[in-house]
Amino acid sequence: MCFSAQLVDAYREHCRRWNTFISLDEFKELYGSTYIDERKIPKVIDQLFADPQTENEWDIKQLIDRRNSEQAAEYEQELFKQRTRLASAERKLAEKETKSAAEVKRIASSKVDALLGKLADLRRLEPKDRDARIFPGSYAPVIVSEGGRLVVKPMRYQCRPAGKPVFYDTRYPSTYNARRDNLEGFWKGQFGYTHGLLIVKTFYENVDRDGKNVVLQFTPDDREPMLVACLWSRWSGKDGPDLLSFAAITDEPPREIAAAGHDRCIVQIRPENVGAWLNPDPSELAASYAILDDRPHPYYEHRLAA
Incomplete structure (x- = not known):
């Protein structure tokens, strides 16, 4: 489910590589209200x-x-x-x-x-390293397409879809995970409409070891930054402040992750597919599925998290 991930070092440098703009107004709003509502x-x-x-x-x-x-x-x-x-x-x-x-x-x-x-x-x-760890409820810099250019926006890692009540956050606490087999179900309002990317270098999962929960860290053997496919939403309502939030898309795991004891894996996007992924056509969902299927396949090494 991607219990946690670690953002790449020098995130701003990676954003420059993709010629992205930082949404300063939204970052200003994020920090301006942080102390009041204890945003992470x-x-x-x-x-x-x-x-x-x-x-x-x-x-x-x-x-x-x-x-x-x-x-x-x-x-x-x-x-x-x-x-x-x-x-x-x-x-x-x-x-x-x-x-x-x-x-x-x-x-x-x-x-x-x-x-x-x-x-x-x-x-x-x-x-x-812990400075770059995100967990459900944490904020992260997500890349989206807006007005014909790529923009970095601060979003909470647990998606509250537009139109849903605030209590969705507690009733459905796993909405940081958008399962590929449910994209046209629960996520039909976002899939094909609001796609995003998160750049990470490693991720963490809870697994069972002899009846005890342990956290494993998974890292691609090529050590390349992972462009993680995301869905996002802008929520507005009378019961709380406006909220930008997202979920990482997950799918069946490769063999090495399954062998390590976990049943999901984040989905990467190839660099050449970034533009198409971030500018989806809701009438051509097959094209978005094709991008998810055309993912990189590194070998994921794992170790016990420190």
């Missing part, structure tokens, strides 16, 4: 605006900095609270050993460590 934005998206060149990019950079400052202040406030609880528990334990004080100390110590880690991660400048 991977650190790698922040890096798209680390070196702003235009006034709009500077505006977005300032929104990112403000968001990080507000988040740091929230962490520090909670850190003070937990350190106070920890000190109080330690004083009580110094006077008399009690089970309740020991439990308060254990919980407060754990929370202090977690908050210190979050603060360090927020302030960290050197990149790490």
